[in-house]
Every structure is written in structure tokens, then in C-alpha cells.
Amino acid sequence: MIIIRRMTENDLTEVKTLSVEENQIKYVGTTEEILQQSSDTNHFYVIQKNNSIIGFFIIDTTYNKKYSFAQEAELGLRAFLIDKNLQGKGLGKQAVMALIPYLKSAYKEWKSIVLTVNCKNSGAYRCYLSGGFIDIGDRYLEGPAGPQYIMRSSLK
Numbered sequence: 001m002i003i004i005r006r007m008t009e010n011d012l013t014e015v016k017t018l019s020v021e022e023n024q025i026k027y028v029g030t031t032e033e034i035l036q037q038s039s040d041t042n043h044f045y046v047i048q049k050n051n052s053i054i055g056f057f058i059i060d061t062t063y064n065k066k067y068s069f070a071q072e073a074e075l076g077l078r079a080f081l082i083d084k085n086l087q088g089k090g091l092g093k094q095a096v097m098a099l100i101p102y103l104k105s106a107y108k109e110w111k112s113i114v115l116t117v118n119c120k121n122s123g124a125y126r127c128y129l130s131g132g133f134i135d136i137g138d139r140y141l142e143g144p145a146g147p148q149y150i151m152r153s154s155l156k
């Protein structure tokens, strides 16, 4: 069973062992770079299965201040990853499916969540789509690695 929970200090050693494939670093950065993004408004989460941490993501509560496509009372999802040794087994999709109900309960005052995903990152795009996100149709063109789809899920 997939569990989503806030990352704690005790998780740090295990989280540092997570990594993505070399050709995926352009989409999320390295784990080390991601961990440097710690702040009060970037909520770090771990994805856990059978007592092991298998993935990570950030809920950014200031995303809508940074991106014009983001709406009022909208969270941002960033740095979503499943460890490279465990990808392609349906775990990313299960994590997204668990994420939406979790956020509905943990962020009750927020209306929706949005993310961008590189148009070449078909695995991630499919993962979000099958996990419940909708492609809003617009593209975000200012990403460092090329055009990105914008995807959103209601939290209501």
C-alpha cells in the first residue's frame, strides 16, 4: 500500500538514496538539488511502500505567486519522482491517485493543484493523467528543457 506523508529529519538519509535516471535529471534535478529547496512554503513529502521510501515530491504553497497560469488558492506540485529502480511498475500512478484524496483532506482551504510536465516526458504525463490530473490545453513555454503541458486537478 502506498502512503504519502510529510518528510521528517529522520527520513533524510533514506531520501538521499533516491535518484532518477541521468536523462530524467533535466525534469526534476538531482535529489541533492531538490533537497536544497527546503522552505516554509515548500512542503516536502515522501512516498512510502512497505516501510520503504520509494519517492518524493514538493507541495509548493506559493506556486500561484510565481506562475501566471496558476489560479487563486491553487497549490503547485513539483519534483515528483519515483526512484529509478522502481519506475514503470505502476507506483507513480498509485502515488498520484493517493495524492489527490490526501490533499483534499490536508489542504482543505485550497481549491486545486497544478503542475507542469515537459512535453517530452511522456511517462510523467501519462502518470499524472491516469492518476487524475487533466491537461488544461495550454502550454508553459518558459521551462528550461522545452515546452511543458499544464495539468490541474480539483481538490473540491
Ligand SMILES: CC(C)(COP(=O)(O)OP(=O)(O)OC[C@H]1O[C@@H](n2cnc3c(N)ncnc32)[C@H](O)[C@@H]1OP(=O)(O)O)[C@@H](O)C(=O)NCCC(=O)NCCS
Pocket: 020, 021, 024, 027, 028, 079, 080, 081, 082, 083, 086, 087, 088, 089, 090, 091, 092, 093, 094, 116, 117, 118, 121, 122, 123, 124, 125, 126, 127, 130
Ligand atoms: C514520472 C514518474 C514519477 C512516473 O512513475 P512510474 O512509477 O514510473 O510510473 P507508472 O509505472 O505508474 O506509469 C504511469 C503511466 O505512465 C506510463 N509510463 C511509465 N513510464 C513511461 C515511459 N518511459 N514512457 C511512456 N510511458 C510511460 C505507464 O505505462 C503508465 O501509463 P498508463 O497509466 O496509461 O498505463 C517516474 O518515471 C519518475 O520519477 N520520472 C523522473 C522524474 C520526473 O520526470 N518527474 C516528473 C516531473 S514533472
